Amino acid sequence: MASNPGQVRGNLFRLAAIAVGLLALGVVPAFIDPYSLRIVTGALMWAGLACAWNIVGGYAGYISFGHSAFFGIGAYTTAILMQAGIGMPFLATLLPSVVIAMIVAAIIGGPTMRLRGAYFAIATWAFAEMLMQLATILDITGGTGGLSLPAYLNEFFFYYTMLAAAAASFLGVWYLIEYTRFGFRLKALRDHEPAAEAMGIRTNLVKVQAFALSAGITALFGSVFAYWTTYIDPVSVMGPEITDQMVVMVLLGGLGTIWGPALGAVVLWITNRYIWSTFGDTVVYLPVLGLIIAMVVLFLPNGLISLIVGRRRGRELISRILRKF
Amino acid sequence: MDLFLQTIMNGVLIGGILICLTIGFQLTFGVLHVIDFAVGGWAMLGGYAAYWLVALAGIDPFISIFLVFVLFALIGRAVGPLIYHVRTSRYARPDLMALAFTFGLFLLMRGGALWLWSYNSRNVESVFSGEFLTVGPVTIPVLRLSAFLMALLISLGVFLLLYRTRFGMAVRAVAQNRDHAGLMGVDVKRVSAYVYGLYTGITASAGVLIATIYSVNPSVGVRYTLFAFFVAVLAGLGSVGGVLIAGLALGLMESVVSTYVGTRYSLLVVFGVLFLVLLIAPKGVLGRGI
Amino acid sequence: MSSPAIKTSSADKSPLVLESVVKRFGGVTAVAGVSLVVAPGEVVGVIGPNGSGKSTLFSLAAGGLPVDEGRIWLDGVDVTGQPTWRIARSGIGRTFQIPSLFDNMSVRENLLAAAVEGDWKGAPGRAEEVAEMLQITHVINNLASELSGGQQKLLEFGRVCMRDPKVILLDEVTAGVHPNIRRIILEVIRRLSQTGITFLIIEHDMEMVREICDRLIVMNMGEVVAEGSFDDIASNVEVQQAYLGRQS
Numbered sequence: 001m002a003s004n005p006g007q008v009r010g011n012l013f014r015l016a017a018i019a020v021g022l023l024a025l026g027v028v029p030a031f032i033d034p035y036s037l038r039i040v041t042g043a044l045m046w047a048g049l050a051c052a053w054n055i056v057g058g059y060a061g062y063i064s065f066g067h068s069a070f071f072g073i074g075a076y077t078t079a080i081l082m083q084a085g086i087g088m089p090f091l092a093t094l095l096p097s098v099v100i101a102m103i104v105a106a107i108i109g110g111p112t113m114r115l116r117g118a119y120f121a122i123a124t125w126a127f128a129e130m131l132m133q134l135a136t137i138l139d140i141t142g143g144t145g146g147l148s149l150p151a152y153l154n155e156f157f158f159y160y161t162m163l164a165a166a167a168a169s170f171l172g173v174w175y176l177i178e179y180t181r182f183g184f185r186l187k188a189l190r191d192h193e194p195a196a197e198a199m200g201i202r203t204n205l206v207k208v209q210a211f212a213l214s215a216g217i218t219a220l221f222g223s224v225f226a227y228w229t230t231y232i233d234p235v236s237v238m239g240p241e242i243t244d245q246m247v248v249m250v251l252l253g254g255l256g257t258i259w260g261p262a263l264g265a266v267v268l269w270i271t272n273r274y275i276w277s278t279f280g281d282t283v284v285y286l287p288v289l290g291l292i293i294a295m296v297v298l299f300l301p302n303g304l305i306s307l308i309v310g311r312r313r314g315r316e317l318i319s320r321i322l323r324k325f
Numbered sequence: 326m327d328l329f330l331q332t333i334m335n336g337v338l339i340g341g342i343l344i345c346l347t348i349g350f351q352l353t354f355g356v357l358h359v360i361d362f363a364v365g366g367w368a369m370l371g372g373y374a375a376y377w378l379v380a381l382a383g384i385d386p387f388i389s390i391f392l393v394f395v396l397f398a399l400i401g402r403a404v405g406p407l408i409y410h411v412r413t414s415r416y417a418r419p420d421l422m423a424l425a426f427t428f429g430l431f432l433l434m435r436g437g438a439l440w441l442w443s444y445n446s447r448n449v450e451s452v453f454s455g456e457f458l459t460v461g462p463v464t465i466p467v468l469r470l471s472a473f474l475m476a477l478l479i480s481l482g483v484f485l486l487l488y489r490t491r492f493g494m495a496v497r498a499v500a501q502n503r504d505h506a507g508l509m510g511v512d513v514k515r516v517s518a519y520v521y522g523l524y525t526g527i528t529a530s531a532g533v534l535i536a537t538i539y540s541v542n543p544s545v546g547v548r549y550t551l552f553a554f555f556v557a558v559l560a561g562l563g564s565v566g567g568v569l570i571a572g573l574a575l576g577l578m579e580s581v582v583s584t585y586v587g588t589r590y591s592l593l594v595v596f597g598v599l600f601l602v603l604l605i606a607p608k609g610v611l612g613r614g615i
Numbered sequence: 616m617s618s619p620a621i622k623t624s625s626a627d628k629s630p631l632v633l634e635s636v637v638k639r640f641g642g643v644t645a646v647a648g649v650s651l652v653v654a655p656g657e658v659v660g661v662i663g664p665n666g667s668g669k670s671t672l673f674s675l676a677a678g679g680l681p682v683d684e685g686r687i688w689l690d691g692v693d694v695t696g697q698p699t700w701r702i703a704r705s706g707i708g709r710t711f712q713i714p715s716l717f718d719n720m721s722v723r724e725n726l727l728a729a730a731v732e733g734d735w736k737g738a739p740g741r742a743e744e745v746a747e748m749l750q751i752t753h754v755i756n757n758l759a760s761e762l763s764g765g766q767q768k769l770l771e772f773g774r775v776c777m778r779d780p781k782v783i784l785l786d787e788v789t790a791g792v793h794p795n796i797r798r799i800i801l802e803v804i805r806r807l808s809q810t811g812i813t814f815l816i817i818e819h820d821m822e823m824v825r826e827i828c829d830r831l832i833v834m835n836m837g838e839v840v841a842e843g844s845f846d847d848i849a850s851n852v853e854v855q856q857a858y859l860g861r862q863s
Contacts, residue, residue: 063421111604117420118360119562119607124556126600129551133593181731188728191717198677198715199778200703200732240547240606244432251425285438293429297422 004139016292018171020086025163034155041159041228043269045221048166049242050249050261051173052217057247059177059186060210062113065243066124069131070101070215074237077101079232080140081146090152090227094220101219102212108210113204125243130237146233149226159226169217174258176213179255186210190256248289251296254303264302268292328430332584333577342538345476346531346549347556347568348483349524355500355563357405357518358420359412362427364528365550366434369543371397371529373438376447386451387471390533394526401525404430404581405518427545431546438543446542454537472534479530480569483523487565500563528553530581546590555599561609571610582613627687629653630781630813631707636675636685638668645671647837648685653782658804658814660828662821662848664858668837670712671818673784676815677709678702690781702733708775709784714767719762722751722770725759727779738777746774748806750799765796776807783807785816789823793855801827833857 029037049071056064077097081088095261112123135141177183185206188196226232245268252266268289275285296303350364371393378389412423456467487493495516498506507513532541535549554576560567578598582591602610629843633651636643646668662670674680676687678699686695689705697705717725723742730738746752749769754762759770768788775783785804789797797820804814804827816822824831825845833841833848835857841848848854 005469063424097553115603115607117418118787119558119603120422121424122360123557123600123603126551126554126596130596130600133596137589137593180340181735184724184731187724188717188731189722191719192715194679195711195715195717195774196728197699198679198703198709198711199592199729199774200700202698202700208405247425247428283440287433288334288436289431290432290434290436293425293432297429298407301416301422 007071009290020168025167029156029159037155037159039269039273041162042273043266044159044162044166045225046245046249046269047262047265048162048169048221049218049246050253050265051166051169052214052221054248054256054261055173055186055210055214055217057250058261059190060113060207061190061280062207062211063117063121063247064124064211064214065121065247066126066128067214067218067246068238068242069124069128070105070130070218071222071225071242072135072234073097073101073215074219075226075232075237076141076147076222077219078223078226079149081170082149082227083147094223096217098216102216105212105215106208109208110204113207128238128240128243131174132234135234141234144233146231146236148231151230152208152227152271158224161224162221162228165220169220170258170262173217177258181289182206182209190264248293248296250303252292252303254305257303257305260275260303260305263308267304328584330461330463332580334463334465335469335584336577336580338465338473338572338576339481339580340573341473341476341550342531342534342558343571343575344568346528347553347560347572348480348565350528350553350557351560351563351565351568352483352496352500352520353524354557355565356496356503356504357409357412357423357517359408359423359427360562361408361524362424362550363431363434364553365548366431367397367401367525367528368532368535368549369541369546370434371532372449372541372545373377373442373447374529375533376449376541379449379451385563386449386533386537386564387453387475390475390530394530397529398522400522402518402522404525405521406514408521409514409517431550435543435546438504438546442543444542444544446540447536448540449533449536451537453595453604468537472537476531476534479527479601483527483565487524492516492519492534527550551592551595551599555595555602558599558602558607559610567609622730628655630655630690631676631815632688633672633676634673634686634688636682636687638675638680639683644837646675649837649839650685651832651839653813653815655781655811655813656808658808658816658827658829660824660831660845661815661817661834662819662824662831663834663840667834667857669834670722672834673709673786673815673817676782677707677784679709700732703778706779707784708780708782710768710771710775710786710788712786712790714764714771716759716762716767716770716774719731719758721758722746722755722762725770726773726777729774733778733840737835741777745776747775748776748803765792768792769799772803777805779786780812782813782815785814787817787819789818789820793817846863 027039032040049251053064053067056062074097077100078090080086081093081096082090085219086102108127112120112127115123136144141147177186185196185201188199189199189203189206194201222237226237229236249264250261250266251264252259252268253262271288272285275288300306346368350361353359374393374396375386376388377388378384379394384392398475406427408423411426412419414422416422441550445482453468453471453607458465458467458470485486487497495506495511496510498511499513499516503513532549539545556568556571559574560571575595579595586594629652631651631653633649635648635650636646637648638646649672661672663669671680675682678694678697678701679695686693688694689702689707692705694702694705717728720728723746724743726742727738730741743752746755746840749772751766751769751773754766759767772785772788786798789800801823804816808814816828828841828845829843831848832839832853835856840857841851841854
């Protein structure tokens with residue numbers, strides 16, 4: 001949709017920046033120890049999760065407290081399919097995991113998204129908790145004992161897999177939002193729903209599509225996470241901590257922006273690891289998380305990214321930089 | 326048949342406490358238009374307060390409950406303006422910002438409790454613990470009966486406040502139409518702060534009662550929040566009267582499922598029903614929600 | 616029991632036909648049985664005191680609200696009860712009294728978003744044309760939230776034009792705008808109506824109404840109380856009463 005020279009130059013600039021970024025991330029393993037590599041892998045995962053949540057929370061405007069359900073669906077699908085009886089190879093489990101999550105999202109999305117704001121939040125929360133209870137009860141999920149996956153202790157593999165997933169998510173979402181009809185529909189829906197309807201946009205359909213997309217990406221990371229940690233149980237992959245983090249990361253980074261979630265994810269994850277290494281466990285992390293949300297709401301509702309790229313000033317600033325190219 | 330009667334009795338007794346747990350929540354929603362995610366947190370902290378008052382000062386929870394009420398009412402009165410401020414600020418989505426804020430508050434409470442007091446469950450002993458009453462085929466723990474009666478007393482107190490005092494009239498006016506109430510001379514901001522204090526006081530008191538029966542630890546807040554949401558949604562968000570029926574309904578449902586299906590399934594059923602109710606009848610079964 | 620369908624030859628060719636539409640809100644009847652037939656290229660003014668149901672009528676015609684009774688035809692097709700988005704795609708567009716722009720998008724993006732369910736390939740070119748027609752090309756890269764009130768009205772109008780509608784409903788589009796902007800709007804209405812696009816405009820500005828409208832419809836308390844040319848209406852006693860206050 002580039003329709004003026006300034007925009008073409010802007011796109012090239014963006015692409016170049018992304019290529020450099022990917023390259024830099026690509027060679028990271030050569031320079032750091034395995035322990036730090038795990039931290040970066042984790043950061044990539046959370047960045048991807050934040051990106052996924054932002055589609056529904058930031059763009060469609062629905063605060064979901066149920067995304068842990070999709071993370072869990074992804075994790076359990078991969079875990080179950082890799083059990084001794086079925087023995088699917090890891091990469092083959094990714095497609096079913098994403099598809100199942102998207103189907104579930106499509107089914108509950110329609111009726112659930114008829115609910116406004118807080119009702120939707122409670123409904124998704126109830127749904128996620130319901131699934132977690134189910135995972136605790138059923139045999140196929142191993143009940144409270146959870147499931148073990150075949151061990152594969154190659155940190156490089158997981159780093160690059162996470163990187164690929166995160167890169168695909170961000171670039172995919174970026175492309176969809178900025179350059180496709182779907183993106184325009186979503187942004188129109190976010191800005192003014194009645195007007196979007198008056199333009200002929202099927203807002204309910206767009207909402208469900210966004211929800212399904214978000215669920216699929218979340219499940220993807222759930223799958224990789226399961227294989228990475230080798231052992232999963234209901235609390236670790238479907239518990240409220242997952243949703244808590246996703247929500248705070250996006251709010252902290254900047255709701256409804258493309259790169260805000262990544263920023264929030266990285267900052268929060270580093271905080272998490274720092275607390276872990278300093279205090280020995282993550283008990284202190286929870287109140288810190290709560291404090292961060294409270295502070296963000298009170299003082300920085302547009303997220304960290306608004307400090308870096310203030311809406312109006314940011315656009316002017318960037319176009320001024322671009323004109324020099 | 327005996328089992329059935331016992332189950333019903335258990336359900337009713339618990340239901341009474343659930344009413345008390347949710348009444349304040351409904352008021353907060355009606356007046357401040359905020360769904361307080363921290364409702365379970367206030368209850369949990371109330372339970373802890375009762376525990377420490379027993380452990381350190383030997384005060385029976387049925388006496389300290391009044392102290393807890395005052396303490397938390399004061400705290401809530403102080404926090405209330407903050408909530409009000411967030412809810413009325415010029416964000417793009419103030420309702421969601423308020424939600425996020427109370428959610429953050431809840432994390433703070435949960436995490437703080439975990440950090441300070443670790444995950445161990447604390448029992449709150451009372452003079453009524455371990456005593457039983459037998460009425461026909463039904464055995465009633467005196468503790469639960471006392472808690473039930475206390476809960477009803479508090480709820481009655483709230484109703485009297487709402488319908489027999491000038492303050493209560495102001496509260497109802499704001500809940501019905503905030504702007505008009507303001508034009509009539511009601512100080513909406515102050516009323517909101519007082520209502521929040523009333524809410525935290527009541528909810529913490531309910532937490533005291535629950536703690537005597539079930540003990541308290543940092544994770545119970547999540548369950549209490551769920552229960553409060555359930556009762557509130559079933560009654561219709563903002564409807565204080567509907568809570569009477571919805572509270573009993575949840576109590577009975579929980580009791581029946583626990584007894585006849587298994588305690589493992591009770592949470593699943595509660596979450597499942599909540600989800601379905603939201604999809605089918607978000608304004609509550611009686612349709613009185615906002 | 617429905618009234619007999621309007622089957623005149625003009626109705627068959629009419630891009631918009633309303634038959635006895637009724638809309639109630641609780642105890643209030645906002646629109647109490649309004650029937651309407653328009654001809655292609657006509658500019659029809661809809662006037663009346665505040666609260667007479669004009670905006671509600673627009674919402675019904677454009678599909679934003681469902682009718683309680685009555686039927687609506689767009690281009691000869693019965694669209695009664697269809698969802699908003701489908702009616703919107705059937706060739707009718709409307710502006711809103713309160714600006715309904717996509718605040719976080721630029722002017723260009725607002726125009727493009729309007730075409731997202733239509734000719735997407737040709738949309739960028741069309742956006743340039745529409746912007747030029749409404750003389751907002753100079754702000755085409757600005758955020759919609761940065762525009763002046765008048766420019767926002769022009770953009771609202773522009774978005775509707777992007778969809779190539781056969782019927783355009785303008786709801787007080789010149790309210791409070793600078794005379795220059797009013798002139799631009801008038802010009803565009805004139806130009807477009809000559810290509811066969813029908814306009815229904817709600818207006819309080821009588822000068823504009825006299826200048827641009829082929830005929831007028833006067834509403835009061837949800838009903839049509841008078842129809843005709845400007846001069847007919849101006850001398851109509853009932854209309855005067857409606858504006859000056861209720862007599863009965």
